[in-house]
Amino acid sequence: MARDKVxxxxxxxxxxxxxxxxxxxxxxxxxxxxxxLDAAQESRLHAYIVLSLLTGARTxxxxxxxxxxxxxxxxxxxxxxxxxxxxxxxxVRVGGDTKTRKSRxxxxxxxxxxxxxxxxxxxxxxxxxxxxxxWQNTGIVFATSVGTALDAANVxxxxxxxxxxxxxxxxxxxxxxxxxxxVSLLSDSGVSIEAIADLCGHAGTTVTxxxxxHQLRPVLLNGAAAMDRIFNATPDDPxxxxxxxxxx
Numbered sequence: 001m002a003r004d005k006v007x008x009x010x011x012x013x014x015x016x017x018x019x020x021x022x023x024x025x026x027x028x029x030x031x032x033x034x035x036x037l038d039a040a041q042e043s044r045l046h047a048y049i050v051l052s053l054l055t056g057a058r059t060x061x062x063x064x065x066x067x068x069x070x071x072x073x074x075x076x077x078x079x080x081x082x083x084x085x086x087x088x089x090x091x092v093r094v095g096g097d098t099k100t101r102k103s104r105x106x107x108x109x110x111x112x113x114x115x116x117x118x119x120x121x122x123x124x125x126x127x128x129x130x131x132x133x134x135w136q137n138t139g140i141v142f143a144t145s146v147g148t149a150l151d152a153a154n155v156x157x158x159x160x161x162x163x164x165x166x167x168x169x170x171x172x173x174x175x176x177x178x179x180x181x182x183v184s185l186l187s188d189s190g191v192s193i194e195a196i197a198d199l200c201g202h203a204g205t206t207v208t209x210x211x212x213x214h215q216l217r218p219v220l221l222n223g224a225a226a227m228d229r230i231f232n233a234t235p236d237d238p239x240x241x242x243x244x245x246x247x248x
Contacts, residue, residue, distance in 0.1 A: 027181040030188075030230070032168070037112075037231075039166035045158040047113075047120035048142045051086070052175060054110045054227040056182030056200050059175045061088050063150050066139035067121070072114055083108040083224065088201070105201050108224035111233040117141075182223070189226050199223040 028036060033053060040049040052062055069087040089104045127145045128135050136147040144150060160170035186196050199222060
């Protein structure tokens with residue numbers, strides 16, 4: 001058009017797609033969140049739901065970690081001590097990367113997450129024994145009963161069953177809304193928006209936070225400390241009941 005080679009801009013002939021309206025963001029109340037955690041005790045994805053709610057990791061991020069990315073012991077004798085943590089460095093998104101570069105983060109695990117994940121590892125060992133030669137040694141933390149990767153439909157079905165047991169309408173809630181709940185609970189607890197953005201892997205932190213991000217895989221403590229305080233967790237919390245094992 002600039003050189004008078006084209007008389008009309010063909011883009012003007014195109015209509016803009018309207019797309020589909022998105023779901024409005026919402027979160028559980030604290031009381032509802034506690035009921036959901038209790039209802040998840042017998043679910044195969046109990047630990048998944050606990051980590052999703054108490055760490056704010058995206059659903060596609062939690063389906064990716066292997067046990068090499070989880071440290072349930074930490075290094076308590078270090079000065080300062082290093083807490084248990086999960087490395088959120090990968091995703092099931094195309095290419096295996098997280099949503100953004102800043103989404104790659106290491107998060108300290110709240111006490112309740114550590115307990116739930118320990119028991120989940122025991123349940124998975126039982127899965128391995130029962131599956132025998134059918135077991136696929138993928139190393140994935142949250143897997144089917146034969147060790148294969150979960151897909152979004154697996155997680156939705158399991159979460160809807162938990163929501164129904166908790167007295168919620170399962171059609172009104174999705175696993176991704178646990179992340180919204182994480183943000184809401186931290187905000188209500190007085191955690192700064194800058195700290196929340198850092199924990200969630202969002203852009204928009206201060207220069208100081210960007211410099212800290214460049215240090216060697218820092219463990220972010222604020223979320224774990226706040227969630228332990230919110231849910232009054234202690235290392236002596238009772239273990240979850242034995243979960244039922246749905247088919248792969």
